[in-house]
Amino acid sequence: xTEDMSQYPLRLEGDNIPMVRFQNVRKSYGALxxxxxxxxxxxxxxxxxxxxxxxxxxxxxxxxxxxxETINGGVIYVDGEPLTHMEKGGVLVPANPAHIRRxxxxxxxxxxxxxxxxxxxxLQNCMEGPVQVLGLPRKEAEERSMELLQMVGMADKRDxxxxxxxxxxxxxxxxxxxxxxxxxxxxxxxxxxxxxxEVIGEVTNVIRKLVDAHNLTMLMVTHQMGFAKDISDRVxxxxxxxxxxxxxxxxxxxxxxxxxxxxxxxxxxxxx
Amino acid sequence: MPYFEFLETYGGRFLEGSLITVVQxxxxxxxxxVVALSFGLMRMSSNLAVKSFATVYIEIFRGTSLLVQxxxxxxxxxxxxxxxxxxxxxxxxxxxxxxxxGAELVRGAILAVPKGQWEAAKAINMTPxxxxxxxxxxxxxVIMLPPWGNLxxxxxxxxxxxxxxxxxxxxxxxxxxxxxxxxxxxTFGTALIIYYVFARFLITPFMRFFERSxxxxxxxx
Numbered sequence: 001x002t003e004d005m006s007q008y009p010l011r012l013e014g015d016n017i018p019m020v021r022f023q024n025v026r027k028s029y030g031a032l033x034x035x036x037x038x039x040x041x042x043x044x045x046x047x048x049x050x051x052x053x054x055x056x057x058x059x060x061x062x063x064x065x066x067x068x069e070t071i072n073g074g075v076i077y078v079d080g081e082p083l084t085h086m087e088k089g090g091v092l093v094p095a096n097p098a099h100i101r102r103x104x105x106x107x108x109x110x111x112x113x114x115x116x117x118x119x120x121x122x123l124q125n126c127m128e129g130p131v132q133v134l135g136l137p138r139k140e141a142e143e144r145s146m147e148l149l150q151m152v153g154m155a156d157k158r159d160x161x162x163x164x165x166x167x168x169x170x171x172x173x174x175x176x177x178x179x180x181x182x183x184x185x186x187x188x189x190x191x192x193x194x195x196x197x198e199v200i201g202e203v204t205n206v207i208r209k210l211v212d213a214h215n216l217t218m219l220m221v222t223h224q225m226g227f228a229k230d231i232s233d234r235v236x237x238x239x240x241x242x243x244x245x246x247x248x249x250x251x252x253x254x255x256x257x258x259x260x261x262x263x264x265x266x267x268x269x270x271x272x
Numbered sequence: 273m274p275y276f277e278f279l280e281t282y283g284g285r286f287l288e289g290s291l292i293t294v295v296q297x298x299x300x301x302x303x304x305x306v307v308a309l310s311f312g313l314m315r316m317s318s319n320l321a322v323k324s325f326a327t328v329y330i331e332i333f334r335g336t337s338l339l340v341q342x343x344x345x346x347x348x349x350x351x352x353x354x355x356x357x358x359x360x361x362x363x364x365x366x367x368x369x370x371x372x373x374g375a376e377l378v379r380g381a382i383l384a385v386p387k388g389q390w391e392a393a394k395a396i397n398m399t400p401x402x403x404x405x406x407x408x409x410x411x412x413x414v415i416m417l418p419p420w421g422n423l424x425x426x427x428x429x430x431x432x433x434x435x436x437x438x439x440x441x442x443x444x445x446x447x448x449x450x451x452x453x454x455x456x457x458x459t460f461g462t463a464l465i466i467y468y469v470f471a472r473f474l475i476t477p478f479m480r481f482f483e484r485s486x487x488x489x490x491x492x493x
Contacts, residue, residue, distance in 0.1 A: 067394070119411060
């Protein structure tokens with residue numbers, strides 16, 4: 001089934017264009033549809049949290065935006081420009097690697113299992129992108145990285161390899177590494193799920209700082225309902241590959257409109 | 273003839289032969305590392321022609337006898353206009369053969385690097401080449417060192433075959449001495465011990481040391 005691409009704008013124009021737009025995005029693995037016709041806008045500076053049962057497609061949303069997964073339909077826009085597609089002869093065609101790299105430079109991501117480079121120290125992890133990808137001089141990259149390690153409270157561990165750091169410490173370095181690329185959009189994929197309960201606070205405090213600074217657009221998948229309620233501008237509840245309900249956190253958590261949202265929240269709150 | 277007298281008479285020739293064996297071994301190892309790395313990476317190429325070429329190479333060199341390959345390179349290639357002296361033909365044949373095994377080790381090690389590392393490299397917007405060179409290969413290298421320890425010993429033992437195209441290595445000298453003295457036990461016993469000492473007391477400790485220091489570098493020890 002080929003899609004009529006003329007329904008998609010070549011770029012988003014006007015005032016107040018969203019930083020991220022998913023338009024009719026479809027994702028399936030063979031016969032299994034993971035996301036069906038997803039439409040979601042995230043405004044610049046907004047913090048949107050995605051919650052939902054496992055298998056509801058919430059992590060896939062982030063992975064598609066980071067281009068770790070290809071999409072099977074629709075278009076993703078970042079900062080007004082298509083990410084998954086590019087213009088050719090007045091119509092959108094699937095993007096080539098160069099185009100994807102150019103748009104992808106605006107996005108940073110942190111993972112559930114940190115994924116720090118084990119053969120590099122904390123500082124080298126942060127400097128790798130700025131030096132190799134952005135072509136910054138080493139001195140400048142080091143200054144930038146140290147500033148960020150300071151911000152996440154890891155400056156004193158700059159010369160440690162990841163194997164010598166705790167989970168919470170590794171995740172904080174991973175946040176610094178992503179920020180060193182100066183992204184406009186940050187994605188947090190269950191960044192506290194692999195952590196011991198007593199160190200979750202170290203990581204959530206760093207994310208809180210980023211929210212307070214107000215200059216990043218953020219998308220977060222989490223199971224920490226309290227944290228989501230605290231810091232989000234908007235919460236999306238995913239169910240069966242679609243947004244079942246989205247609202248401001250106070251509304252969604254205290255007055256959910258849909259039955260499935262209520263069931264999910266009840267189940268989560270009971271287990272806590 | 274007592275053994276020490278035998279050693280006194282022929283020790284020098286064993287030594288000369290051993291020296292050639294060491295040089296053949298070092299050169300063959302270098303060839304096999306280069307072959308393994310290039311064909312291992314080509315095996316993973318998304319370009320079908322490149323990938324098939326590497327697969328065919330690996331199949332041929334793993335699927336046929338090293339001795340036959342050695343004879344091909346030394347006796348048959350000249351008929352197609354490629355003439356190598358026996359010394360070069362020797363370590364090239366051993367290196368190309370062992371490199372085919374090494375290519376599979378390289379490929380396996382690259383695939384063994386956790387998927388999260390590929391994704392993290394992509395998330396900081398690295399090109400595929402940067403990702404391979406800066407992130408994946410350094411980690412794959414540490415993963416593949418232990419199996420390479422075995423392969424390196426195989427390479428050393430494999431060099432004994434170059435005696436059959438008259439490279440004057442340890443095995444060649446041993447056969448010459450045997451022909452003139454008929455002291456088979458002493459001759460081949462000595463050769464056996466020298467090969468064993470090389471493998472067990474030189475190569476193995478070196479590879480262990482190498483493994484440990486690389487593991488330390490990656491922060492895993």
